[in-house]
Amino acid sequence: xxLDITVRGSAEQHYPAERAIVSMAAAVEGPDRQxxxxxxxxxxxxxxxxxxxxxxxxxxxxxxxxxxRVFSHRPWDAEGKRGEPVHVARVQVGAEFTDFERLxxxxxxxxxxxxxxxxxxxxxVGVKNRRSYEAEVRKAAVDDAVNKAQSYANAVxxxxxxxxxxxxxxxxxxxxxxxxxxxxxxxxxxxDTSDGGPELDLTPAExxxxxxxxxxxxxx
Numbered sequence: 152x153x154l155d156i157t158v159r160g161s162a163e164q165h166y167p168a169e170r171a172i173v174s175m176a177a178a179v180e181g182p183d184r185q186x187x188x189x190x191x192x193x194x195x196x197x198x199x200x201x202x203x204x205x206x207x208x209x210x211x212x213x214x215x216x217x218x219x220r221v222f223s224h225r226p227w228d229a230e231g232k233r234g235e236p237v238h239v240a241r242v243q244v245g246a247e248f249t250d251f252e253r254l255x256x257x258x259x260x261x262x263x264x265x266x267x268x269x270x271x272x273x274x275x276v277g278v279k280n281r282r283s284y285e286a287e288v289r290k291a292a293v294d295d296a297v298n299k300a301q302s303y304a305n306a307v308x309x310x311x312x313x314x315x316x317x318x319x320x321x322x323x324x325x326x327x328x329x330x331x332x333x334x335x336x337x338x339x340x341x342x343d344t345s346d347g348g349p350e351l352d353l354t355p356a357e358x359x360x361x362x363x364x365x366x367x368x369x370x371x
Contacts (some may be wrong), residue, residue: 156303156312156368157323158297162288163362168355169277170212171248174270176241176260184238188221191240201257210250212295218243227257241243241268251353259351274355281360288362293317296366309370316367 177194179187195216205211220241225233248254261267276284301314316323 160292162291165242166355168274172273180239188240210253214246291364300368304370312368
């Protein structure tokens with residue numbers, strides 16, 4: 152009589168960050184709707200000009216600036232009354248950096264400018280490399296499943312296991328909850344420069360690629 156064994160194999164690898172996706176905006180508010188829009192454009196123009204220069208230097212890959220938002224609101228004062236309209240203009244910019252040293256200098260410069268918002272940075276490996284990395288980790292997860300199943304078979308004095316089903320988590324008959332995905336994190340700080348002034352120092356955490364695989368085996 153054959154023995155059915157169902158297990159989950161898991162594996163993960165850590166890879167250095169290869170790209171940083173920066174989200175930022177030129178954002179201005181004030182009493183005059185047309186003026187705040189013009190002021191936002193005046194900030195936006197040199198910002199994207201620098202991005203174009205960084206593209207030429209191969210420090211920046213794809214970038215975009217395709218969202219413009221102009222709106223108004225009337226804030227409440229301390230007495231609970233609505234104030235005069237305040238107009239806001241926001242022009243969003245996104246860019247993918249592959250040169251982290253130039254990224255630090257870029258953010259160090261623009262984050263100190265009035266009217267510039269830095270929404271955040273997303274770190275990742277390269278798009279093409281991610282496919283090969285995931286294939287490596289997926290194979291390791293299958294190896295883990297095989298070893299785990301063989302360990303069960305050995306424990307009950309059975310022979311070599313043979314895989315009969317492999318699936319992404321939860322796709323076999325008996326559902327097993329998948330663990331939460333690992334977040335991609337970044338560390339940032341300030342390092343003293345030779346002239347005594349602070350300089351932005353970005354140190355991305357390694358990118359964690361985690362793969363689970365459900366597998367069913369039989370053993371004689």
